[in-house]
Amino acid sequence: METIAVEKEVGKKTQTLSGAEAVILSLIEEQTEFIFGYPGGAIMPIYDALYGYTEQVQHVLTRHEQGAIHAAQGYARVTNRPGVVFATSGPGATNLITGLADAKIDSTPLVCITGQVPFSLLGTDAFQETDVISLSMPVTKWNFQVTKPEDIPGAIAKAFYIATSGRPGPVLIDITKDAQFADMEYSYKKCTGFRSYIPKPPVDIEKIKQAAELINAAKRPYILFGQGVILSEAEEELATFVEKTGIPAAWTIMGLSAMPTDHPLNVGMLGMHGNYGPNKLTNECDVLIAVGMRFDDRVTGNLSRYAKQAKVVHLEIDPAEIDKNVQTDVAVLGDAKESLRLLAEHCNTNEHSAWLDRFKEYSKIEYDKVIRQELQPEKEGLSMGEVIRRINELTDGDAVVVTDVGQHQMVTCRYAHFKKTKSNITSGGLGTMGFCLPAALGAKLGAKQREVIAVIGDGGFQMTLQELGTIFQTQAAVKIVILNNQFLGMVRQWQQMFFDKRYSSTELINPDFVAIARGFGIEAATVKERNNLDGAVNTMFDHDGPYLLEVMVEKEDNVFPMVPSGASVDEIRLE
Amino acid sequence: MKQIFTIVIFTENKIGLLNRVTSLFTQRHINIESLTTSESEYTGIHRFTVVIHELEDKTFKIVKQIEKQVEVIKAFCFKDDETCYSEIALYKLRLDELSDMKELNQVLEANEAIIKEELGEFLIIEKTGHKEATHQLFEDLKPFGLHGFVRSGRVSLSKTYSTFSQHLQDLETHSKEIITVN
Numbered sequence: 096m097e098t099i100a101v102e103k104e105v106g107k108k109t110q111t112l113s114g115a116e117a118v119i120l121s122l123i124e125e126q127t128e129f130i131f132g133y134p135g136g137a138i139m140p141i142y143d144a145l146y147g148y149t150e151q152v153q154h155v156l157t158r159h160e161q162g163a164i165h166a167a168q169g170y171a172r173v174t175n176r177p178g179v180v181f182a183t184s185g186p187g188a189t190n191l192i193t194g195l196a197d198a199k200i201d202s203t204p205l206v207c208i209t210g211q212v213p214f215s216l217l218g219t220d221a222f223q224e225t226d227v228i229s230l231s232m233p234v235t236k237w238n239f240q241v242t243k244p245e246d247i248p249g250a251i252a253k254a255f256y257i258a259t260s261g262r263p264g265p266v267l268i269d270i271t272k273d274a275q276f277a278d279m280e281y282s283y284k285k286c287t288g289f290r291s292y293i294p295k296p297p298v299d300i301e302k303i304k305q306a307a308e309l310i311n312a313a314k315r316p317y318i319l320f321g322q323g324v325i326l327s328e329a330e331e332e333l334a335t336f337v338e339k340t341g342i343p344a345a346w347t348i349m350g351l352s353a354m355p356t357d358h359p360l361n362v363g364m365l366g367m368h369g370n371y372g373p374n375k376l377t378n379e380c381d382v383l384i385a386v387g388m389r390f391d392d393r394v395t396g397n398l399s400r401y402a403k404q405a406k407v408v409h410l411e412i413d414p415a416e417i418d419k420n421v422q423t424d425v426a427v428l429g430d431a432k433e434s435l436r437l438l439a440e441h442c443n444t445n446e447h448s449a450w451l452d453r454f455k456e457y458s459k460i461e462y463d464k465v466i467r468q469e470l471q472p473e474k475e476g477l478s479m480g481e482v483i484r485r486i487n488e489l490t491d492g493d494a495v496v497v498t499d500v501g502q503h504q505m506v507t508c509r510y511a512h513f514k515k516t517k518s519n520i521t522s523g524g525l526g527t528m529g530f531c532l533p534a535a536l537g538a539k540l541g542a543k544q545r546e547v548i549a550v551i552g553d554g555g556f557q558m559t560l561q562e563l564g565t566i567f568q569t570q571a572a573v574k575i576v577i578l579n580n581q582f583l584g585m586v587r588q589w590q591q592m593f594f595d596k597r598y599s600s601t602e603l604i605n606p607d608f609v610a611i612a613r614g615f616g617i618e619a620a621t622v623k624e625r626n627n628l629d630g631a632v633n634t635m636f637d638h639d640g641p642y643l644l645e646v647m648v649e650k651e652d653n654v655f656p657m658v659p660s661g662a663s664v665d666e667i668r669l670e
Numbered sequence: 671m672k673q674i675f676t677i678v679i680f681t682e683n684k685i686g687l688l689n690r691v692t693s694l695f696t697q698r699h700i701n702i703e704s705l706t707t708s709e710s711e712y713t714g715i716h717r718f719t720v721v722i723h724e725l726e727d728k729t730f731k732i733v734k735q736i737e738k739q740v741e742v743i744k745a746f747c748f749k750d751d752e753t754c755y756s757e758i759a760l761y762k763l764r765l766d767e768l769s770d771m772k773e774l775n776q777v778l779e780a781n782e783a784i785i786k787e788e789l790g791e792f793l794i795i796e797k798t799g800h801k802e803a804t805h806q807l808f809e810d811l812k813p814f815g816l817h818g819f820v821r822s823g824r825v826s827l828s829k830t831y832s833t834f835s836q837h838l839q840d841l842e843t844h845s846k847e848i849i850t851v852n
């Protein structure tokens with residue numbers, strides 16, 4: 096007989112409540128500020144209970160459950176706090192699946208609560224019944240079905256603990272409607288651990304010493320950092336380690352903004368559309384130090400020709416990532432913050448100026464061949480790169496930039512400069528088009544004092560544009576920039592390069608985006624000419640409230656450099 | 671080279687956890703050759719025994735993924751020479767088709783099988799052993815008019831000292847420590 100392990104504190108006062116009210120009180124206990132959600136039959140008792148607590152917790156009614164979960168992701172990514180989502184059973188629950196998969200692969204903490212048909216109807220193909228537990232299993236870190244009201248506080252406590260501890264991830268709790276209605280004795284106790292789960296393996300000092308020995312002896316050491324640095328809030332520890340050892344550091348797109356772009360030892364972006372030097376020199380370094388990153392195939396290219404010459408040190412919280420794609424010589428398990436602090440202590444002060452110069456040489460080649468023409472194009476049409484760079488300069492690199500998926504995403508990661516951490520929000524591992532608009536809304540709610548810019552392709556915008564309605568209703572001052580190339584640009588680029596320019600189903604006949612925004616009550620404008628760009632961008636930022644700016648860009652520009660799929664990182668192409 | 675691996679998994683007793691574990695195999699296109707689950711010698715802890723035919727590297731990686739599931743306590747994997755393992759098979763024969771009891775008894779003796787039960791019209795025979803052995807008896811019984819056959823999944827015990835109980839103790843102390851901190 097399974098039950099949720101509920102810790103009852105002896106002597107703590109309880110109160111009699113409905114399960115639904117217990118859900119809301121438990122969320123409040125976990126300092127929930129926002130719930131992103133969408134009501135329906137099976138979750139109505141919870142929405143009814145919520146009605147009595149609108150002072151303590153704000154519900155954001157999105158226009159689609161996918162919008163709700165992406166908004167919660169955006170919120171989680173700027174705050175490092177769990178995003179909370181409500182959805183009803185059946186279609187409400189299935190609409191969460193894309194967001195769960197996205198949050199799972201990008202390690203984003205979420206607590207999703209779905210309503211379910213009453214216990215007595217489970218398995219009867221009742222109206223709006225789906226087996227959301229089975230459906231969501233591979234895309235959640237943990238999930239649980241509650242059928243008894245007394246299990247609610249324990250399940251929610253466990254959900255928050257699992258979502259936020261160790262390598263974070265999404266969790267889902269499915270609550271039958273009868274359990275929401277029924278009464279229970281409520282008391283809440285936060286979960287602080289349970290037997291089968293070791294979220295943070297303790298750092299083994301012997302491993303630190305072995306890693307330090309390799310690093311101290313290295314001639315061409317090289318750091319690759321990922322989102323693990325942001326998730327463990329190890330930005331300072333990373334900077335200390337990098338500065339003390341003088342080792343050049345490159346980032347994955349999930350790690351972008353963990354270290355200021357202009358830091359002298361920040362050598363740039365890894366992966367398929369990353370910078371030239373960081374990719375090339377991966378195959379020349381002698382010690383590779385990977386921090387909180389998982390050697391995704393978009394980062395490594397062909398694994399059989401990836402950093403074969405290097406000794407590999409991997410700082411990682413998740414044991415399953417060790418040796419998954421790249422064989423390590425020293426694996427340091429544990430939280431990046433702790434591992435980096437200890438590693439910096441054990442490493443010698445050093446510099447590697449000749450090695451760093453190699454990056455600079457490659458950077459110059461890339462500038463001459465790619466970057467100059469992207470930032471100062473001779474063509475009449477605007478390039479994505481110049482638009483991003485101008486927006487970035489006009490916000491002084493302080494804004495949170497949320498991107499969708501495609502060319503504009505790669506260009507933004509390449510050309511936006513960041514000063515603050517948690518400023519680059521994108522769908523990295525899953526590459527989910529439609530992520531940006533709702534995620535930007537969530538990000539704005541989580542970081543009200545910061546400028547939040549949503550950079551979206553004309554394709555991806557049309558996947559979740561209904562969330563303009565939510566942006567209007569909440570008046571969240573998101574600045575939306577559509578980079579309109581009238582194509583599914585990234586797919587078109589592949590067709591051009593690898594499919595003989597056969598543009599099969601990638602051209603878009605678009606609607607009038609300005610009219611759409613205005614129809615949702617959001618001010619908007621479109622800009623085509625270089626001369627008008629600054630003015631249009633300034634108007635957008637000066638506008639009090641949400642704003643949409645459509646920027647017409649070159650139709651058939653390509654993103655370079657590029658490591659073609661299947662190629663090795665040192666076969667990166669500049670054209 | 672692919673070979674047989676026995677993966678032994680200790681888990682909390684939770685609805686759906688088996689599903690979570692098997693979906694890891696599905697995702698990697700690994701076929702499960704046999705699967706046995708039941709409560710272990712530790713109250714409240716279940717033991718899954720999964721047999722697969724796979725590459726060593728792929729097997730080691732899936733074991734880590736299994737262990738990563740929050741309600742999995744520990745997973746081990748063994749090659750065939752590292753464990754003592756067995757399966758059980760039951761065979762049903764129709765008595766009215768049995769002409770030669772003597773011959774049958776010889777077959778059973780040679781195969782180290784026993785008559786488990788006589789059920790009026792039927793005879794149930796039981797044999798434990800490796801798959802090859804239970805299969806051999808299956809072949810040998812065919813001429814007698816086999817009316818039913820079932821083979822269980824593998825159960826196995828490692829040939830060395832088990833580290834699991836120590837691990838469990840450590841975990842329990844560890845989680846008590848965390849709980850008392852707050």
Ligand SMILES: Cc1ncc(C[n+]2csc(CCOP(=O)(O)OP(=O)(O)O)c2C)c(N)n1
Nearest residue numbers: 501502503526528552553554555583584585
């Ligand atoms: C939901 C989803 N469907 C399909 C894709 C495949 N895909 C990747 S990039 C891309 C094109 C994106 O076009 P657009 O949004 O216009 O952005 P651009 O590349 O032009 O900047 C597509 C279709 C995806 N990533 N996500």
